[in-house]
Amino acid sequence: MDEQTLLSIKEFAEFTGVNQSTLRYYDEIGLLPPTSRGKNNYRCYTPFQVITLNFISVLSELGVPLATIKDISDNRTPEGVLELLTKQEFELNAQLRKIQKASSIIHTFRDHIQVGLLANEEAITIQELPEDNFILGDENDFKDDEKFYQPFIKFCNDATKNRINLKFPIGGYHDNWDHFFGSPSKPSRFFSSDPYGNNKRQAGRYLVGYNRGYYGEFDDLPKRMKDYAEKNKLVFKGPVYKKFLFDEVSTSEKDNYLSQVAVQIK
Amino acid sequence: MDEQTLLSIKEFAEFTGVNQSTLRYYDEIGLLPPTSRGKNNYRCYTPFQVITLNFISVLSELGVPLATIKDISDNRTPEGVLELLTKQEFELNAQLRKIQKASSIIHTFRDHIQVGLLANEEAITIQELPEDNFILGDENDFKDDEKFYQPFIKFCNDATKNRINLKFPIGGYHDNWDHFFGSPSKPSRFFSSDPYGNNKRQAGRYLVGYNRGYYGEFDDLPKRMKDYAEKNKLVFKGPVYKKFLFDEVSTSEKDNYLSQVAVQIK
DNA sequence: TTGCTCCTCACGTCACGTGAGGTGGC
DNA sequence: TTGCTCCTCACGTCACGTGAGGTGGC
Numbered sequence: 001m002d003e004q005t006l007l008s009i010k011e012f013a014e015f016t017g018v019n020q021s022t023l024r025y026y027d028e029i030g031l032l033p034p035t036s037r038g039k040n041n042y043r044c045y046t047p048f049q050v051i052t053l054n055f056i057s058v059l060s061e062l063g064v065p066l067a068t069i070k071d072i073s074d075n076r077t078p079e080g081v082l083e084l085l086t087k088q089e090f091e092l093n094a095q096l097r098k099i100q101k102a103s104s105i106i107h108t109f110r111d112h113i114q115v116g117l118l119a120n121e122e123a124i125t126i127q128e129l130p131e132d133n134f135i136l137g138d139e140n141d142f143k144d145d146e147k148f149y150q151p152f153i154k155f156c157n158d159a160t161k162n163r164i165n166l167k168f169p170i171g172g173y174h175d176n177w178d179h180f181f182g183s184p185s186k187p188s189r190f191f192s193s194d195p196y197g198n199n200k201r202q203a204g205r206y207l208v209g210y211n212r213g214y215y216g217e218f219d220d221l222p223k224r225m226k227d228y229a230e231k232n233k234l235v236f237k238g239p240v241y242k243k244f245l246f247d248e249v250s251t252s253e254k255d256n257y258l259s260q261v262a263v264q265i266k
Numbered sequence: 267m268d269e270q271t272l273l274s275i276k277e278f279a280e281f282t283g284v285n286q287s288t289l290r291y292y293d294e295i296g297l298l299p300p301t302s303r304g305k306n307n308y309r310c311y312t313p314f315q316v317i318t319l320n321f322i323s324v325l326s327e328l329g330v331p332l333a334t335i336k337d338i339s340d341n342r343t344p345e346g347v348l349e350l351l352t353k354q355e356f357e358l359n360a361q362l363r364k365i366q367k368a369s370s371i372i373h374t375f376r377d378h379i380q381v382g383l384l385a386n387e388e389a390i391t392i393q394e395l396p397e398d399n400f401i402l403g404d405e406n407d408f409k410d411d412e413k414f415y416q417p418f419i420k421f422c423n424d425a426t427k428n429r430i431n432l433k434f435p436i437g438g439y440h441d442n443w444d445h446f447f448g449s450p451s452k453p454s455r456f457f458s459s460d461p462y463g464n465n466k467r468q469a470g471r472y473l474v475g476y477n478r479g480y481y482g483e484f485d486d487l488p489k490r491m492k493d494y495a496e497k498n499k500l501v502f503k504g505p506v507y508k509k510f511l512f513d514e515v516s517t518s519e520k521d522n523y524l525s526q527v528a529v530q531i532k
Numbered sequence: 533t534t535g536c537t538c539c540t541c542a543c544g545t546c547a548c549g550t551g552a553g554g555t556g557g558c
Numbered sequence: 559t560t561g562c563t564c565c566t567c568a569c570g571t572c573a574c575g576t577g578a579g580g581t582g583g584c
Contacts, residue, residue, distance in 0.1 A: 005415035007519065010563070015422045021549060024565090029547095040556060042564055047418045048481070052514045054433040061364075066547070073517075078379045081516040085376040092369045098327075099365065103358045105324050110351040113344045149271035152313045156281045166281065167320040177363050215314065248318045250347040252340075269565060276537070290539090293574095306582060308538055332573070 006035065006044040016053045023053075031058060031070045062088060062095070104195050105167050109249065112169050112193070116258045117244030122179060123212045124228040129206045129262065135164050135197035136173060137190045147217060150185065169193045172216075172242035177263055180240040181226065185216030187242065206262040207234060214254045215244065220260060225266045235266040272301065282319045286401050289319075297336045298322060313469050328354065328361070343528040351419040370461050371433050375515065378459070382511030382524045387476045390494040395447035395472045395528065402439060403456045414452065414482060421456045429467035435459045438482075443529055446506040447492065451482030453508065467507060472528040473500060480520045481510065487527060 013020045026032040027043065032053060034043035052073075059069050064084075072084050138158055140151035159166050172187030174180035179188060191199070207229060211221040229236065246258035279286045292298040293309065298319055300309035318339075325335050330350075336354035338350050404424055425432050438453030440446035447456060457465070473495060477487040495502065512524035 001358065005413070005419070007419070008563080019549080020564090022547080025548060032490045040564065041566095047422065048413050048514055050422055050432060051436065055375070055515045058368055058433055060547090062368055076516055076518050077511065078383055078512050078524075080382070082376060082379045084371050085379070088372050089369065092365060096362070096365055096369075099358060099362055102324055102328055103355065103362075106354050109321070110348060110355065113348045117344055117348065143378050147271070149313050153271070153273070156313065156316055158491070159281075166316060167324055170317065225292065231443075246344050248314055249321045250342055250344045252342050263420075274537080285575080286538090288573080291574060306538065307540095326573090 004036070006046060007049075009034075011055070012043075012045040012049070014056065015050050018053060020056055026053075026056070026066075027072065029066065031066055036235075038212065058089065062092065064088065101165075105165075108168055108193055108195060112245045113250050115243075115260070116250075119245070119258070119260070121212065121258070124209045124225055126234075126265065127206055127208045127254070127262075129201070129203065129208075131203040132193075132201040132210065133195050133197040134171070134199050135162065135194050135202065135210045136193045136199050137162055137164060137192070140181050140187060141187055142183075142186050152190065164192045166192070166196055167196075169244065169247070171244065174240040174242075176238070177236040177240055178244075180261070181222045183221050184218040191241075193243065195240070202238070202264065205265045206264045207236070207265055209262060210245075211259050211261070212256060213259070214257055215247070215259075218259065218261070224236060224262075225261065229265075236263045237266045238264045272304070272312060272418060273315075275300075275311070278309075278311040278315070278319070279346045281316050282323065284323055292319075292322070292332075295332065295336065297332055297339065307485045319354045325350075325354065328358065330354065336442055357522050367431075371431075374434055376459060378509060378511045379516050381526070382516075385476050385511070385524070385526070387478065387524070390473065390491055392500075392531065393472050393528075394475045395467070395469065395474075397469040398459075398467040399461050399463040400437070400457045400465050400467065401428065401460050402465050403428055403458075405455055406453060408449075416454065427455045430458045431460055432458070434461075435510065435513070437510065440506040440508075442504070443502040443506055446508075446527070446529070447488045450484040450488050457507075459509070468504070468530065473502070473531055474526060474528045476511075477525050477527070478522060479525070480523055480527075481513070484525065484527070489526060491527065491529075495531075502529045503532045 009023055011018050012018075012242070013023060023032070023043070027034060032049065035046045035049065036044045038044045056069055056073070060066060072080055093243075097198075137155045140148070141154070142148070142151060155170075156166060158164075169192075171191050171193060173191050175188045191197075192226045207225060209221050209225045211218050213219060228234075240261060240263045243260045244257060245260050245261075246256060251257060275286050275289055278284075279289060289298070289309070293300060301312045301315065303312045304310045322335055322339070326332060334350075338346055387418070400514065403421045404431070406414070407420070408414070408417060421430075421436075422432060424430075437457050437459060439455045439457050441454045457463075473491060475487050475491045477484050479485060494500075506527060506529045509526045509528075510523060511526050512522060517523060
């Protein structure tokens with residue numbers, strides 16, 4: 001093995017896309033020492049170490065600790081490496097599912113904000129809404145004229161039990177229009193806008209209104225929607241859905257939260 | 267907001283699955299300070315901060331730096347958050363592709379090792395092999411009686427140009443049987459066992475032999491395969507494929523590398 | 533007194549990245 | 559002399575995790 005056929009740290013880094021300082025670190029911890037040292041004490045790698053390093057970096061990028069990789073590598077046998085790889089394929093599937101879940105969470109939030117930005121906030125409008133999945137929480141129990149902190153805490157508490165993933169946006173649900181009109185800030189239940197949820201908001205024509213203000217503040221929106229419905233001879237059916245298009249996540253000012261209220265029309 | 271409706275750090279950690287020490291750290295860097303401090307200086311969180319924290323942890327788990335999250339969060343507007351999320355959805359797709367690529371690399375290595383473990387190393391056998399994708403490198407140029415270090419370095423050098431991902435297992439390719447028989451350790455080309463490659467090893471009947479030893483050491487395997495073919499009146503067609511089932515990655519001893527040689531039978 | 537929950541501060545850790553200061557051959 | 563590649567050593571960084579030692583109310 002003459003020196004011409006060995007790789008300098010620069011070439012080795014270029015072939016593998018791994019930083020030189022990372023290579024020195026791998027040398028330091030004994031994970032991948034160069035095959036030899038040339039004149040000037042330069043590190044020399046054999047071309048085939050490209051294969052080893054590439055394998056190491058695939059595992060490392062997947063989050064396998066270097067100590068684990070070193071353990072296997074120090075005492076590598078086909079059986080041992082096979083076991084690691086089998087475990088990793090399993091792990092990879094878990095990672096894939098996690099990313100897909102994160103993707104759907106981000107998509108749902110993005111969708112909420114986008115609907116908010118496109119909304120004509122002042123107007124009450126009739127809209128054709130598509131089917132929408134969600135998961136309902138247990139029935140809320142408002143004692144006296146309590147705010148919704150307690151019911152919300154209960155909703156969080158029961159989340160695991162109800163298979164609710166609290167990372168999706170959360171909305172309010174009223175059994176029917178009269179319930180909403182009577183106590184607009186006290187939803188019968190909370191729901192999670194989980195696209196894999198097994199409750200469905202039907203596709204169809206909805207009367208939709210918006211309101212700026214903190215969670216539960218609807219000002220005169222219930223009345224404006226009712227007036228609109230009476231003027232246009234509309235009859236409501238089914239539950240009332242409240243979504244918080246702008247909330248904690250997307251606005252710093254509480255007065256600027258944007259709620260959407262939707263109820264289906266017969 | 268009386269203290270009963272505020273969450274202790276313990277409850278907050280339980281609702282969100284985030285460690286208490288992480289919460290203290292988020293407080294310290296100003297990313298998510300508790301709404302207030304109770305008696306004893308205890309941290310008190312409002313229930314709705316569950317939403318904020320969940321959002322933070324989704325982003326953080328995707329690798330968004332806390333400093334970036336804090337920047338957006340400090341001055342959050344629907345437009346700003348929308349922009350971040352749009353960027354993140356793009357990023358997520360890149361992550362997905364990366365994981366899928368890693369998955370196929372790991373699967374391919376696993377497959378190589380598994381074939382090696384199941385192989386009857388002593389025997390020359392006729393096997394029905396499935397179609398197999400790969401990517402061919404440029405033609406090798408062996409000067410004099412040079413070892414394959416130089417050609418291999420050239421293969422690595424040209425990898426990007428040839429769209430070869432060096433993270434997949436690498437094998438040797440001979441244009442035909444005579445070339446292999448004449449110089450078994452000097453393949454015409456190297457190839458990468460990339461399942462998305464656009465070269466294909468045909469499905470069909472192959473004569474397959476194995477040999478223990480370092481890269482390029484085939485001992486009497488060529489002769490044994492030839493003898494077997496003559497005895498059984500087999501005629502070879504097409505190229506010879508050499509795979510390294512056990513290599514740098516799966517064995518520490520060079521003498522224990524396991525090569526597989528396969529050539530199609532008419 | 534014991535248990536429990538919380539507090540702060542300091543230090544450790546993982547996998548590097550970033551200089552600072554120096555070498556050695558063209 | 560200048561440029562280039564490499565070296566070592568020290569220190570920084572990111573996002574926490576882990577104690578150690580202390581408080582405060584039942």
